[in-house]
Amino acid sequence: MSTIKKVAEEAKVSVATVSRVLNSTGYVNEETRKKVLKVIKELDYKPNSVARSLFKKQSMTIALIVPNITNPFFPEVARAIEDVLSSKDYTLILCNSDDNSEKEKKYFEVMKQKYVDGVIVVTSTLTPQYIEEKGIPIVAVDRFIDPAIPCVSVNNIEGAKRAVQYLKSTGCKKIAHIRGPKNITSAEDRYLGYLNEVESESWFETDYVRCGNFNIEQTTEETRKLLNENPDIDGIFAGNDLMAVGVIKAAMQLGKKIPEDLSVIGFDGISLCKMTNPEITTIAQPIYEIGSVAAQTLLDLIEGRVIEKKHHQLEVTINKGQSTKTRGE
Amino acid sequence: MSTIKKVAEEAKVSVATVSRVLNSTGYVNEETRKKVLKVIKELDYKPNSVARSLFKKQSMTIALIVPNITNPFFPEVARAIEDVLSSKDYTLILCNSDDNSEKEKKYFEVMKQKYVDGVIVVTSTLTPQYIEEKGIPIVAVDRFIDPAIPCVSVNNIEGAKRAVQYLKSTGCKKIAHIRGPKNITSAEDRYLGYLNEVESESWFETDYVRCGNFNIEQTTEETRKLLNENPDIDGIFAGNDLMAVGVIKAAMQLGKKIPEDLSVIGFDGISLCKMTNPEITTIAQPIYEIGSVAAQTLLDLIEGRVIEKKHHQLEVTINKGQSTKTRGE
DNA sequence: AATAGATGTGTAACCGGTTACACATTAGGT
């Protein structure tokens, strides 16, 4: 492996000059520059990022902390982030937190020791004080942390309202909600949106809300109970797409036809929705865009640009599948 | 941020002693050790990984290069790898190559400059010479590169045979194959396995093999053509699970009942299989295990342990869903 | 012709660790 020193010797200049050529800083005579460039090419010299990082206290690396990359929402976010980063010569470190506060903190610690330039995080447990104290640029995705911390998400309350409104518009008369976990802001907001749309309805009962955990099996179980106890429910707003799959499974087990007997709408718009049968109607987040905006915002933060907007709330769209009736039917 | 120097001053010892305490190397008097440890705690000192990396020429980081993390096979592999790595204090860098040789090479270059300790790669384009030349420990996953390069995969030929045998055992009389891309070894092997099982059959025609590209839409299109031209095909072995979804979509569009009119079997065993309706019968790879074995093998390589086996071929299992008839039906 | 500013280059300190080596002290063996 050749070093800047070898290049300097070979080109008969000092390491400072080589460094100037590499970084296009300071003055370098055109002749000298060409000579150095020639030697660099000859030796196939590639500067050592670690040495540079040590001095500059930055690593051209950012970390993404997600609960679990296996959850189909996150790979698309990760892909978007990585696309933006790699186009700017940054590198992405991937961390799975399992929504565990200890793991999140451990990752933060390690990242700080590695001079990671910034972190994009999906968390429900990290506090603004902790983040502040670490002093690493950070952007939250999907789940809101604090007004002080930039966040990229959709308006979950609005999205949930749209979901319920849509079910209503297709003729559903009794709409239940299998919500996501209690401590997760996005799940909370979707619940709030649902509640806002239904609480003044004469048919509404608090029993229409059940708590799932963003996972299929448990949702199937919960839905089966719900439908057994309330057979006249004809619409379910699931906390996310995976849960919608769970709801559909339960409905099928109970012999209910979808969407004739029961309409199901999800949330997220992961590509899975188009693979199931029936295809799932869902409130689709612009997932790729969320990732790319988050990455862009983090780079702005890192590179000291003013960030015009702290909280990006992107628009949801409704993706119509066959898990809901067609309007007016 | 406190440094080793500050700790040394505070504890009235030299940096060498602090370093010895940190790394449990050399001789350190117990009293001294306690004193240093106390100061480290007081100052909340965390050693700087970058400085250590520079000297040690290793970064406790490994890179995973996959075609696209958005393909549902890879997040599970990534998760497994990350689990193993984080338990050993290694960090994972994620790269998306899009199966593009230039991108793969660029990542390799960058990783080398960052002193990445090793690479796990899913590639069809990298040559052993190139890899050799970079001199970075490497493990291939899913796709075989060269006998010299450790590889973790399943026996795709055997798996494909099992798939076809299973279709036969459930009564299929004419079995087609929508295969994956030509240049990908795993797709090639699955095709070979299929061929081996069918070429001696009287009903077999070369027209029963169509080429897809591991993607749903194109597979649907291809399947539609296949079934229109050969209406009596009653079984399809899809190149992977995503393609199986495409096959099922096509069958439904043509009004064929699954599995009564057409049996479909996939390959991979991604969690998607359990979410569709009907659930997809598939030749399941032990995906998580593939990832963890790959990670473990790479660490063995990095840490200089002898690797007993260069090519790990893990066992596939058959996951029975409702996309195939029950045996003997 | 004198001088300020631009241009060009090298020396050496610095980033924050690790470790070879030197040196001292203590313990153990005969």
Place this chain on the structure above:
DNA sequence: ACCTAATGTGTAACCGGTTACACATCTATT
């Protein structure tokens, strides 16, 4: 009591870059 080996600690070089600063030369201005 003497010698060797084990124990304990500090100094300084090193990893491979970046950059402040010093210094020299060249150009332009008055």
